[in-house]
Amino acid sequence: MSMDIQERVIHTPEFTPGNALQIPIYRVLQQDGSVIPGALVPELDEAQALKIYRAMVFTRVLDERMLAAQRQGRLSFYLQSTGEEATTVGFAAALDDADMIMAQYREQGALAYRGFSVEEFMNQLFGNDQDYGKGRQMPIHYGSRELHYMTISSPLATQIPQAAGYAYGQKLAGQQRCTVTVFGEGAASEGDFHAALNMAAVLKVPVIFLCRNNGYAISTPSSEQFAADGIAPRAVGYGMQSIRVDGNDVLAVCKAMQEARKLAVEQNEPVLVEAMSYRLAAHSSSDDPSGYRNKAEEDKWRAKDPILRMKNWLLAQNWWDDTREKQLLEELRQQVLAAMKLAQQRPPARLEDLITDVYDEPPALLRQQLENLKAHIRKYPEAYPKSAGGIDHG
Amino acid sequence: MAEMNLLQAINNALDIAMASNDKVICFGEDVGVFGGVFRATSHLQEKYGRARCFNTPLVEQGIIGFANGLAAQGSVPVAEIQFADYIFPAFDQIVNEAAKFRYRSGNLFDVGGLTIRTPYGGGIAGGLYHSQSPEAYFAHTPGLKIVVPRNPHQAKGLLLAAIRDPNPVLFFEPKRIYRASVSEVPEEDYELPLGQAEVLKEGADITLLAWGAQMEPLEKAADLAEKEGISCEIIDLRSILPWDADTVAASVMKTGRLLISHEAPLTGGFAGEIAATIQERCFLYLESPISRVTGLDTPFPLVLEKEYLPDQLKIFEAIKHSVNF
Numbered sequence: 001m002s003m004d005i006q007e008r009v010i011h012t013p014e015f016t017p018g019n020a021l022q023i024p025i026y027r028v029l030q031q032d033g034s035v036i037p038g039a040l041v042p043e044l045d046e047a048q049a050l051k052i053y054r055a056m057v058f059t060r061v062l063d064e065r066m067l068a069a070q071r072q073g074r075l076s077f078y079l080q081s082t083g084e085e086a087t088t089v090g091f092a093a094a095l096d097d098a099d100m101i102m103a104q105y106r107e108q109g110a111l112a113y114r115g116f117s118v119e120e121f122m123n124q125l126f127g128n129d130q131d132y133g134k135g136r137q138m139p140i141h142y143g144s145r146e147l148h149y150m151t152i153s154s155p156l157a158t159q160i161p162q163a164a165g166y167a168y169g170q171k172l173a174g175q176q177r178c179t180v181t182v183f184g185e186g187a188a189s190e191g192d193f194h195a196a197l198n199m200a201a202v203l204k205v206p207v208i209f210l211c212r213n214n215g216y217a218i219s220t221p222s223s224e225q226f227a228a229d230g231i232a233p234r235a236v237g238y239g240m241q242s243i244r245v246d247g248n249d250v251l252a253v254c255k256a257m258q259e260a261r262k263l264a265v266e267q268n269e270p271v272l273v274e275a276m277s278y279r280l281a282a283h284s285s286s287d288d289p290s291g292y293r294n295k296a297e298e299d300k301w302r303a304k305d306p307i308l309r310m311k312n313w314l315l316a317q318n319w320w321d322d323t324r325e326k327q328l329l330e331e332l333r334q335q336v337l338a339a340m341k342l343a344q345q346r347p348p349a350r351l352e353d354l355i356t357d358v359y360d361e362p363p364a365l366l367r368q369q370l371e372n373l374k375a376h377i378r379k380y381p382e383a384y385p386k387s388a389g390g391i392d393h394g
Numbered sequence: 395m396a397e398m399n400l401l402q403a404i405n406n407a408l409d410i411a412m413a414s415n416d417k418v419i420c421f422g423e424d425v426g427v428f429g430g431v432f433r434a435t436s437h438l439q440e441k442y443g444r445a446r447c448f449n450t451p452l453v454e455q456g457i458i459g460f461a462n463g464l465a466a467q468g469s470v471p472v473a474e475i476q477f478a479d480y481i482f483p484a485f486d487q488i489v490n491e492a493a494k495f496r497y498r499s500g501n502l503f504d505v506g507g508l509t510i511r512t513p514y515g516g517g518i519a520g521g522l523y524h525s526q527s528p529e530a531y532f533a534h535t536p537g538l539k540i541v542v543p544r545n546p547h548q549a550k551g552l553l554l555a556a557i558r559d560p561n562p563v564l565f566f567e568p569k570r571i572y573r574a575s576v577s578e579v580p581e582e583d584y585e586l587p588l589g590q591a592e593v594l595k596e597g598a599d600i601t602l603l604a605w606g607a608q609m610e611p612l613e614k615a616a617d618l619a620e621k622e623g624i625s626c627e628i629i630d631l632r633s634i635l636p637w638d639a640d641t642v643a644a645s646v647m648k649t650g651r652l653l654i655s656h657e658a659p660l661t662g663g664f665a666g667e668i669a670a671t672i673q674e675r676c677f678l679y680l681e682s683p684i685s686r687v688t689g690l691d692t693p694f695p696l697v698l699e700k701e702y703l704p705d706q707l708k709i710f711e712a713i714k715h716s717v718n719f
Contacts, residue, residue, distance in 0.1 A: 100467075132502055134500040136497060143502050143503065145502040150466065151503055158459065158486060158490065160459070161456045161462075162459050162463030162466065164463060165459065165460035165462060165465075165471070166464065166466055166467045168463070169463070169464045169467030172419070172445055173467075192455055192487075195453040198451050198453065199453065199460055202450075203448070353500075357499075358496070359496075364636075365636060
């Protein structure tokens with residue numbers, strides 16, 4: 001027996017049941033906006049509360065408008081986060097703005113909270129000449145160095161061990177910062193999840209693993225994803241602290257993340273936070289949930305709308321009213337529409353950027369391939385309308 | 395100058411890299427106190443502390459995922475995969491993540507500081523899973539650099555260059571000659587260029603091309619051929635990706651013949667890529683078909699590994715066949 005395992009010797013076989021550990025859900029707010037008596041509330045002043053709310057509403061407005069744009073054929077792809085805004089905004093609000101976020105792809109709320117502008121969102125979605133990603137990735141693969149938000153990568157869970165490594169680097173540099181990585185309950189089945197938790201626990205790195213348990217991995221319900229009580233107990237198996245939180249309760253998410261951050265930054269303890277929510281929209285614009293779940297189930301969760309819950313709380317605080325609500329919606333819809341029009345009119349990513357950033361400098365073979373391609377496009381410009389106009393015809 | 399074997403040269407390079415930049419961090423399975431199963435990281439933990447040289451749990455995908463994150467953060471990770479045969483759990487982190495990190499973010503983020511060291515190759519009675527040469531899988535991935543040294547002097551200079559190169563580098567170490575290959579190695583800090591082949595010996599009749607441990611049988615075969623009056627030009631490719639087609643093409647235009655040898659299986663091996671490029675660039679200069687002397691298209695055997703390996707006799711026969719075509 002390993003020297004690190006507690007020895008309690010027994011003399012008849014005794015199995016520990018798989019459900020021995022049941023982790024409760026931390027909740028602060030009821031749907032009507034009232035604080036549950038005795039619940040621990042995060043410290044949140046009016047300005048920050050309104051900043052959180054604005055980011056949540058912005059995310060909802062952006063999602064609605066861009067899905068419509070995709071349906072109109074303006075956009076190749078879109079992915080909504082409807083129903084999960086309390087988690088995606090609430091976690092970012094609990095952090096220092098210089099903490100690194102390594103998200104999955106449904107966390108646009110965190111970016112919105114950190115101040116990614118509507119123009120920046122649009123430039124990425126349309127892959128135009130202002131897109132930081134130079135038109136290389138599908139829509140919704142945002143990233144911002146300035147906002148400490150790692151560029152999104154489609155392969156699931158790859159960011160989780162990376163977050164452990166990033167956080168180790170922060171610890172070594174003595175930065176008093178942490179890394180938060182976000183992923184779904186489906187991605188938590190990937191090997192990278194398990195690799196990351198074990199390494200983080202063993203190497204004591206300041207990383208927070210935030211699982212958005214939204215019930216579905218595309219069409220696969222969580223009941224077909226794992227047999228255990230969700231994701232939170234897994235962390236205990238790796239020897240780290242774990243908490244489960246109502247993901248539709250922005251105050252609970254925020255408070256849980258504030259406490260998790262303290263453990264990470266002050267004690268170099270990795271933490272797992274499982275936020276229980278529901279993916280109200282389809283997986284993406286390419287998905288139709290009517291084939292795998294019913295409306296009654298969706299309605300049940302629609303009644304737990306996290307934005308409405310927060311609005312009710314703000315109203316109860318006298319920090320908000322219906323006139324301001326109306327003005328905000330109007331303002332954000334105008335903003336999104338105007339930015340979309342502008343982004344769509346901009347030129348596409350440059351042909352030259354086909355070969356940049358593969359290496360720090362394009363090797364000779366790549367430069368030759370670009371020259372060959374240009375010569376070909378000059379010969380058949382009508383077949384390559386996105387780039388033919390932009391290349392020199394010398 | 396000091397006499398070093400290949401392992402000592404690698405250890406020396408890591409020591410210099412860690413001493414000259416405190417962002418350099420070495421980790422992997424058993425690399426801590428023990429210094430790695432081959433002892434390439436000996437004494438590094440003692441010298442630089444547990445924070446900068448440490449054991450990881452036994453999880454290759456985790457090691458490289460962790461290394462990618464460290465590199466993105468600005469550290470300079472040198473991750474060891476204990477045997478190249480065990481690199482495949484990390485394939486996704488290398489091919490989909492490390493190689494594409496800079497490109498997909500439009501250069502907002504990169505993992506240029508990353509170096510992955512791993513012992514490769516057969517001839518040590520290692521059977522299927524301690525003998526493979528997986529360079530061709532990775533050569534199909536834009537964004538990576540792949541380097542294979544042939545001796546201690548090369549290993550030190552190329553590894554220091556790999557660690558400091560602003561791109562992720564896979565550094566395959568020829569473990570069969572870890573201790574057998576001994577040479578004079580400068581004790582000071584020096585780098586050898588990545589992406590450049592080296593002409594080891596000039597010749598007139600045929601160009602012989604290989605890398606890493608395969609240089610040894612290649613040179614022995616050249617000696618056998620010279621005795622029969624065949625003048626061989628010998629090139630060490632050194633970098634598989636990006637590879638130095640100019641040096642190889644210039645040589646083939648002179649000799650008119652090319653033989654490429656690697657331990658990995660024939661089909662899909664990197665020799666195929668070289669052959670295709672060289673026939674495009676040197677078509678009218680070629681006196682005979684480009685010859686490939688490689689491992690068989692089988693998993694790596696155990697008892698019959700001598701039969702499997704492309705040794706000097708197989709290369710010698712192929713040289714004669716090419717010259718007499």
